[in-house]
Amino acid sequence: MSDHPKTSPSKPRAEKDIDSWDIETDVAIVGFGGAGGCAAIAAADAGAEVCLFEVASASGGSTALSSAEIYMGGSGGTRVQQACGFDDSTDAMFTYMMMCAGPQADEQKIRNYCENSAAHFDWLVSLGVPFKDSFHKERAIMCLTDDCLLYTGSEKAYPFAEHAKPCPRGHNLEVEGDNGGPLFMKIVTENVEKRDAITVHYETRALTLITNDAEEVVGIVVRQNQKELNVRAKGGVILCAGGFVMNEEMLKKYAPKLSAGTVPIGNPGDTGSGILMGMGVGGVAINMHEGFVSLPYYPPASMTYGILINDKGQRFVNEDVYHGRLGDFALRQQSDRLYFIVTVEQYGDYEQVSYLGAEVAGTGETVEELEEELGLRRGSLVHTINTYNEDCAAGEDTLFHKSAEWMIHLKPPLVALDVTPGRGAFLPYFTLGGLDTLPTGEVVNPERTVVPGLYAAGRTACGVVRTAAGYSSGMSVGDATFSGKLAGMQAAARAS
Amino acid sequence: MSDHPKTSPSKPRAEKDIDSWDIETDVAIVGFGGAGGCAAIAAADAGAEVCLFEVASASGGSTALSSAEIYMGGSGGTRVQQACGFDDSTDAMFTYMMMCAGPQADEQKIRNYCENSAAHFDWLVSLGVPFKDSFHKERAIMCLTDDCLLYTGSEKAYPFAEHAKPCPRGHNLEVEGDNGGPLFMKIVTENVEKRDAITVHYETRALTLITNDAEEVVGIVVRQNQKELNVRAKGGVILCAGGFVMNEEMLKKYAPKLSAGTVPIGNPGDTGSGILMGMGVGGVAINMHEGFVSLPYYPPASMTYGILINDKGQRFVNEDVYHGRLGDFALRQQSDRLYFIVTVEQYGDYEQVSYLGAEVAGTGETVEELEEELGLRRGSLVHTINTYNEDCAAGEDTLFHKSAEWMIHLKPPLVALDVTPGRGAFLPYFTLGGLDTLPTGEVVNPERTVVPGLYAAGRTACGVVRTAAGYSSGMSVGDATFSGKLAGMQAAARAS
Incomplete structure (x- = not known):
């Protein structure tokens, strides 16, 4: 056990400065969420001894907080x-x-x-x-x-x-x-527990990686019960420590557009420490500017019959897309206000069931009345809705190609919800950048050369999901579990 | 002189592997453009000995190619x-x-x-x-x-x-x-040449940084006349090696939106090697996704009387902004076509003087005729131009706040230019990301701790310019010369 006064994730420790090893294993994994759990299972099933380090008191990570689609x-x-x-x-x-x-x-x-x-x-x-x-x-x-x-x-x-x-x-x-996440992590945790080759260390914080003179990752320093432990990992270290949505400084530096969001989606451990550790040993973080900022305006699905406009009274996206894509296009507007407009009929018992939480900004017995109430330019909303209604009648959205199944005449009375970021509506957000990896989970440097002994999976890596405009629910847990499994197999193979 | 078979910029060499020093100086500078030249002058004037390494046969960099506003x-x-x-x-x-x-x-x-x-x-x-x-x-x-x-x-x-x-x-x-750039670099070069403390090495490629066990940058390996030379720099190394606009792989990885551009603005040395060298010793690259992709639709200034629309017939930005901002908003549209519409009268002798190079997509004796010729939805362009013309009469752009001085009734006959990226128009582009530095030019790591002995300036650093939407001409050469000067002073102070 060594004691260093200052440890920052992006400064690796040199193996030659390690006096003794406290733990020796084949594969060390940081983070026991969906990615880390699957990595541990896959590594153990491939014959490796595994140590899994989790900063919280229990498994779960962001996967347990999700719907786990x-x-x-x-x-x-x-x-x-x-x-x-x-x-x-x-x-x-x-x-x-x-x-x-x-x-x-x-x-x-x-x-x-x-x-x-x-x-x-x-x-x-x-x-x-x-x-x-x-x-x-x-x-x-x-x-x-x-x-x-x-x-x-x-x-x-x-x-x-x-x-x-x-x-x-x-x-x-x-x-x-909405109980998929907890159930999924319960099952993964049971699978981890029944494998003797896996040891889980809870309440254990990963501090920094350990590298040798050849610049291979040979272990990791963790802190447990106020003591630093040096962990040697023969096959390498897999970082499954989540993203950086809880790190305000990193968000400002890398993904400033996420400041439009209201509720970070993640767990308190999503501080970017895994990404920083990888960067500290030569790994490169990519796609760091991208993130998901969504306007989850459905359910009820009937909201999809509505239209989204900017403060020019213009539509700008087909409203039948995934809510994350809708949010992305909303953020591209130079507009002081964004409104979601539906008929009173479609609005229904909206307030009981919607996730949006937006305030009603206006209502109108006629389009003209609503236009005036919203302070829109005279004729702007009238033109937009006339065009839309003509297209509804013809069964084709000539401008934005919304599917005909969601095209129903917007017949007043109408309701406008203020979905402007910062004005009450719920805009969840999370990061989409992380360490660049090969499909195997091996972390690479800026020139795509492998950093030997280092793997990343889940949101610590930059996975298959790259844009908010193309996000689909289930891609995060899909990528986390898939990439975790592959990284576990790869690290186990390297250990043997 | 040592000989290593494989050298990549992001892999620094360890001082302990250096057999002997070929050159010893106070400050080593990579790149003799505006930033590197000013850094050399400032360092020399602060009492330092300076070695300036330039891969080309002459000074200049991208500054010499620019207008040097x-x-x-x-x-x-x-x-x-x-x-x-x-x-x-x-x-x-x-x-x-x-x-x-x-x-x-x-x-x-x-x-x-x-x-x-x-x-x-x-x-x-x-x-x-x-x-x-x-x-x-x-x-x-x-x-x-x-x-x-x-x-x-x-x-x-x-x-x-x-x-x-x-x-x-x-x-x-x-x-x-348009001869500011060559003149500016001629003057800077003369200033460099008359300072005995500065030695310039042309046709010399910087290969990789040299670090000691304390992770300080102590020098740089360069290649000159097919030989590797080890350069020791007491005060440190200043990277002024430009951006990465000529590195296709880095563009795809970091700044994919630049793929909409047609002509990279930069010099062949803008391969990102300076940024990679900095990353290899712990420096962090930030804002790498951002870049300038412009639609330089003026001069003639009279083009500003026109309007820019998407394939929905909608305007989306005040057309009196800087052309880079206009280009940025154009790229945000989900639109198969973008048209710049002006009156035949304003169009004038456009083809003789414009930088845009866009093809005429249609003309119309009436708005309806142009709308049809462009294949726009019936009524869409009519509505947009009616609104615009009403606003012109009232002297206020109610939607996009274009200044009244540029609001003149769009009276047919009209011309539409196709400014869609990829369809003939000139869209210059360059990168806006680089190494994070303090105002002093000191390169910092992800946690903003200084990497001792390493400085960056000009486009190798991420300077005061951060967005395409806010770019103004003169900010690049302004930032390059300003940041170069400060980095030169700082490195000189460290050497003494």
């Missing part, structure tokens, strides 16, 4: 997709995910994900994760019944549907209510 | 501002530059720049840089006369003018035509 498909479909009559092709999934990831897509990583995602489903089932062979038809952010399969992205919306055959790929666990 | 003001005004009757306050300049830099602004760096920018003018004059006490009134991207002062940003446009008193701050050198 898991984005899976391709290869003709998972068992559930097939049972529900969806024949999902790997190509369609790949095309969709490449569009989602935008110009910064990691094609190799996405291809690997799509080709092996159905097998990942089977692996999760083998761990005991329950999925019911049923389809949840309603447009929803999360499934509150125990049904499994649902559309969780913009698969059916423009422009995605024009290029990739739509298929639902969100897999919800067989549990009532 | 220099953004300066505050403190009551530079000599030129005062002579032209502009009383520029530091506060107004600070407010403007903070708005320009957006949420990722480095307040400390911008404050330092604004407070010392008028003195920087005096320093440049002391080097012999000629500025005429004259004001160029015409709205222009660059000044083709030998006049000095001009508006080079969005100072007079919404929303900037509402918060910061407008003042022209672009300082053009006293030279006819």
Whole structure:
């Protein structure tokens, strides 16, 4: 045990400064959320001894806080997709995910994900994760019944549907209510506990990596019960310590657009320390500016019949996209106000069920009345709604290509909700940047050379999800569990 | 002289692996553009011995390729501002530059720049840089006369003018035509050459930094005439090696939005090697996603009377902003086409003088005819132009707040230019990310701790300019020369 007065995650410790090893293992894993848990299971099943370090008193991470929908498909479909009559092709999934990831897509990583995602489903089932062979038809952010399969992205919306055959790929666990996350982590934790090769250290903070003269990662320094412990990891260290959504300084530096959000989605451990540790040994963080800032305006799904406008009275996106994409386009506007406009009829008992929490900014018996009440330029909203209603009658959104199924005449009386960031509406946010890795989970430097002995998975890595405009629910837990599993296998192989 | 088979910029060499030093100096500088030249002069004038390494056969860098407008003001005004009757306050300049830099602004760096920018003018004059006490009134991207002062940003446009008193701050050198860059670098080069303390090594490539066990930068390995030379630098190394606009892989990884641009603005040495070297020794690169992609649609200034629309027939920005801001808003649109619409009268001899190079997409004796020719939704362009013309008559752009001076009735016949990225229009682009530094030029790590002995300036650093939406001409050469000078002084102080 050594004692260093100042330890910062981005300053690794040199092996030659280590007096003695307190713990020796094959694979050290930082963080016991979905990524870390799956990494531990996969490493142990590949024959490695594993030490799992978690700063909290229990497992969970952000996965336990989530709905734990898991984005899976391709290869003709998972068992559930097939049972529900969806024949999902790997190509369609790949095309969709490449569009989602935008110009910064990691094609190799996405291809690997799509080709092996159905097998990942089977692996999760083998761990005991329950999925019911049923389809949840309603447009929803999360499934509150125990049904499994649902559309969780913009698969059916423009422009995605024009290029990739739509298929639902969100897999919800067989549990009532929004309880998928806790159940998922309970199952993962039980799997970890029953494997003798895995030792879990709770209330243990990872401080900094240990490198040798050849610049390989050979271990990690952790603090437990006020003592620093030197951990030697023969196969290497896997960082599964989440993102940096709880680190205000990093957010300001890297992802300033997230300041428009109101509620960070993550756990208190999402301080970016895993990313900083990786950067400190030569790993490169990429896509750090990107993040998810959403306007979760449905359910009720009937809200989708509404339109979103800026303070010029203009629509700017097809409103049938995933709420994260809608939020992304909202943030691109140079506009003092953003309004969501629905008919009073569609509005219904909105306040009881919506996640949006936006205030009513105006109502109108006529469009003109609402336009005036919102202080919009005379004729602007009238033109927008006239155009929209004409398009509804013709069954085609000529401007933004909203699907005909969501095009219903906006017949006054109308309600306008103020969804301007900072004015009451709920805008959840999280980060989408992290350490650059190969599909194996190996962390790479700016020139994409592997940093030997270092792996990252989950949000500490920059995974298959690259943009807010292309985010779909289930991609985070999907990526975390998938990338965790691969990193665990890779580190175990290196140890042996 | 040592010989290593593989050298990559992001892998520093350990001092203990250096057999002997080929060159010993106080300050080593990489890159002889505006930043490196000013750094060398400032370091030499502070008493240091300087070695300047330039990969090309001559000085110049991107500064020599530019117009070398220099953004300066505050403190009551530079000599030129005062002579032209502009009383520029530091506060107004600070407010403007903070708005320009957006949420990722480095307040400390911008404050330092604004407070010392008028003195920087005096320093440049002391080097012999000629500025005429004259004001160029015409709205222009660059000044083709030998006049000095001009508006080079969005100072007079919404929303900037509402918060910061407008003042022209672009300082053009006293030279006819677009010849400021070569003249500026000629003067800087002469200043370098007449200082005995500075040795310039041309055709010399910086390979990688040298660090000691305490993780201080103590020198640099360069290659000259096919031989590797080990350079020891007592005060440290200043990286002035430009940005990464010529590195396709880095662009794809960090700044994918720049793929919309057509012509990279920079020199062949802008490969990002300086940034990579800094990252390799613990420095952090920030704002890497941001870049400038512009639609330089003026001159002639009369183009500003036109409007920019998306394929919904909607305007989306006040067209009197700096062309870089206009380009930034254009890229935010989900739109297959972007059109710039002007009257045939304003269009005039456009093809002779414009920088845009866009093709005519349609013309119309009436708005309806143009709307149809462009394939826009019936009524969309009519509504937009009716609204615009009503606003012109009232003297107020109710939607986008274009200044009244640019509001003239769009009276058919009209011309539409196709300015869609990728369809012929000229879209210059460059990067705006780099190593995070203190105002002194000291490179810092992710936790903002100084990397001892390492400095960066110009585009290798992330300077006062942070966003395309807030870019103004002259900010790059302004920042390069200012930050170079400060880094030179700081490194010289460390050497002594």
